[in-house]
Structure formats: C-alpha cells, structure tokens
Amino acid sequence: MCEFIGEKIIKLQPSSLQNPELQRLKQMLINWINITLKKEHIIVQSLEEDLFDGLVLHHLLERLSDVKLTVEEIAVTRAAQILKLKVVLEAVNQKLGIQDEASCKWSVKLIQAKDLLATLHLLVAMVKHFQPELELPSDLTVEVVMLEVTKMGIITEKGVECITESSASKADPENNLKEEDPIDELLKMEPQKVETVKKAILHFVNKNVEPLGLQVTEIDKQFADGVILLLLIGQVEGYFIPLYSFSLSPTSSFEMLQNVTLALDLLNSQTMQVPNVDPSGRTSVKRAWGLQPQK
Incomplete structure (x- = not known):
C-alpha cells in the first residue's frame, strides 16, 4: 500500500450516472465521435468501453487536426x-x-482504466x-467522491465537479471578466443542482468546524449570528480570532450584526470580496447561506 500513499482519486457518485443531463451529454459525445469518424467506419457505443485503448482518440485527433501520429493501429496488450x-x-x-x-483532469492511467x-x-x-x-448541455455538474490514500487508511470526501461551463460563458467569454453575483447565478440553476451545492457547502463547513466540537445542520439559521462564520473563517485561513473581538454568545441583534460585519470585513481583507451581502439584511443572510430564491 506504501506505493499508493498520497494518491488522490476522484470518482463519479453512482447517483450522478442517472442524471438526465449527463446521459444526454454522453449521447451527444458519442454521436459527435461517430459522425466525425464516419469515413473511418468506426462506431462508438460506449465512452467507457470504446476509448480506453487509444484507437478512437487516435483517429479522432487526426480527423480534427493536421496531426499524423506514428503509432500502431491496434494496440492489443495493456x-x-x-x-x-x-x-x-x-x-x-x-x-x-x-x-x-x-493540471489535466485526464491522464493515460485514467483513460486506460475506463474512467468516465x-x-x-x-x-x-x-x-x-x-x-x-457544437452546443453541449451547459452548467452540468455532478456529485463526486474524492479518495485519498494515507498511512492511516483511505480518506473519502464528497464534492461537486463541473463538466461543462455555463451558456453565458460560452456566448460571451469576455463577460466572464465582469463581476457577477454568484448567488444570483446559483439561483438560476435547477432545484436539484441547488440542493447538490447546498450539500457540498454543508459538508465543507462541518469538515472545518467539527474539530471545534461543532456541527451545522441548518446553515441559514446557524450562520445568522455570525459566530460559526467567524470560527469557520479562522479554521480555513489558519488563524485564531481573539474571543474578545466578537460575541461568542450574542443575545441581541446589535451583537449579531457586529459579528457578521466583522466576518465580512475579514473575508474582504482576504481578497474574498462579498460586496453584495448586507450584514444587516435578513434577506442577504438567507440568500447567501440558505440559498433561498429571490421573491
């Protein structure tokens, strides 16, 4: 096992395979390959089973570009x-x-292992x-599980991975440089995707505050007084926020407001700009942490 220590693997969650948009993307890619390689009489039926030996990718690259590779046509052995x-x-x-x-999200090892x-x-x-x-399904995200081999065993962590970019990014790449409200963008997603993001956020929060003996189950309510948010910032950024600088057990709206304001100031100072969140606005808190739709 020693040779695998430090290795990190990201796998699709089985539930993501049932995502209609993912199935649609797979079929579109299969159709694209088959149309492109029609003259070669190559037919792909499965992305996992038909690309791992390099034959399809070889012909696909030569058909799409001026590249001519000196490799054997059919590779039989592993x-x-x-x-x-x-x-x-x-x-x-x-x-x-x-x-x-x-930095690639693909490699020889992964493709040969039929990693979807x-x-x-x-x-x-x-x-x-x-x-x-070619217009592929946009904003496609999938649930993944990240595995890391350590001396103590295998550590698993759930997350969300983006497969395709938003349609707005493809339509106007320069617009990507403009400042956008990520919460507004998130609320444009389907409810299922919003729930997936909420679960990922909750997992991230608990992973960082559990060492302090804390657990978060309702982000919009438990973040409202600013305490957990401040502790989370300290954990993530690796520094201790003196307890005298905020109210650990706020009892008034004024103390809660002071906590949230301090948290936002700290985030802004760490180049994590949050200009659209008003510390005194209940709507802002709910939208930023509870991901509640705008009315």
Whole structure:
C-alpha cells in the first residue's frame, strides 16, 4: 500500500450516472465521435468501453487536426495501449495548448482504466477546441467522491465537479471578466443542482468546524449570528480570532450584526470580496447561506 500513499482519486457518485443531463451529454459525445469518424467506419457505443485503448482518440485527433501520429493501429496488450495513449494524449494536450499535464483532469492511467469522469473532461475539452459551435448541455455538474490514500487508511470526501461551463460563458467569454453575483447565478440553476451545492457547502463547513466540537445542520439559521462564520473563517485561513473581538454568545441583534460585519470585513481583507451581502439584511443572510430564491 506504501506505493499508493498520497494518491488522490476522484470518482463519479453512482447517483450522478442517472442524471438526465449527463446521459444526454454522453449521447451527444458519442454521436459527435461517430459522425466525425464516419469515413473511418468506426462506431462508438460506449465512452467507457470504446476509448480506453487509444484507437478512437487516435483517429479522432487526426480527423480534427493536421496531426499524423506514428503509432500502431491496434494496440492489443495493456502495455501497447498505454504506450499508444501516451503518444495520443501528448499530441492532444499540445493541440489544446496545455502546458502543465499535471493540471489535466485526464491522464493515460485514467483513460486506460475506463474512467468516465476523465473521459468526459477530455472529450468536452476537444469539442470546445475543435468544434466550439457544437452546443453541449451547459452548467452540468455532478456529485463526486474524492479518495485519498494515507498511512492511516483511505480518506473519502464528497464534492461537486463541473463538466461543462455555463451558456453565458460560452456566448460571451469576455463577460466572464465582469463581476457577477454568484448567488444570483446559483439561483438560476435547477432545484436539484441547488440542493447538490447546498450539500457540498454543508459538508465543507462541518469538515472545518467539527474539530471545534461543532456541527451545522441548518446553515441559514446557524450562520445568522455570525459566530460559526467567524470560527469557520479562522479554521480555513489558519488563524485564531481573539474571543474578545466578537460575541461568542450574542443575545441581541446589535451583537449579531457586529459579528457578521466583522466576518465580512475579514473575508474582504482576504481578497474574498462579498460586496453584495448586507450584514444587516435578513434577506442577504438567507440568500447567501440558505440559498433561498429571490421573491
């Protein structure tokens, strides 16, 4: 097990496989590959089972670009498949303008292991680069589980991963540079996606405050007095907020307001700008932490 210590793996949650938008994306990518490789008489039926040996990716890259690779046509053994994938993915990454392969969400190991998440990231990146006019489902996020091998065993952590970007980003990339209210963007999502994000936030909060003997079950209510928010900031940023600087057990609206104001000041000072949150506004607190829709 020693050779695997420090290794981190991200896997799709089984429940995400039932996501209609994910199934739609998979089918669109399969159709795109089959149309692109029609002259080669290559037919893909499964992203997991048909791309792991490098054959499809090899022909796909040559058809979409001017690249000609010197690799064997059919790699039968696992060693040959890994060697072929290495050559193909290096060429793909070069075409995509990727300088640091370590930052990629795909790798030879993952693709050869039939990892669906890595395969999706790779194909979406190729579509975005080679055929950006193809409209893939936007704002697609999936639930994932992150596994890390340590000396004490395997640590698991749930999270959310973005597969495709928002339609607004694709339509107007420059608009991405403009300041937007992330809560407003979040509230445009489907209720199911909002719930997924809420669960991820709750998991993040509890992971950081549990060492203090605290547990959060209702973010909108428990964050209202600013206490847990301040403790969370201290835990995440790695510093201690003196207890005399805020009310640990606030009993009045004034003390709660002071706590929340201090928390927002600390966030702003850490370059985490939150200009649209009013510490005195109940609506702001509910929208920012409870993710309640605007009325």
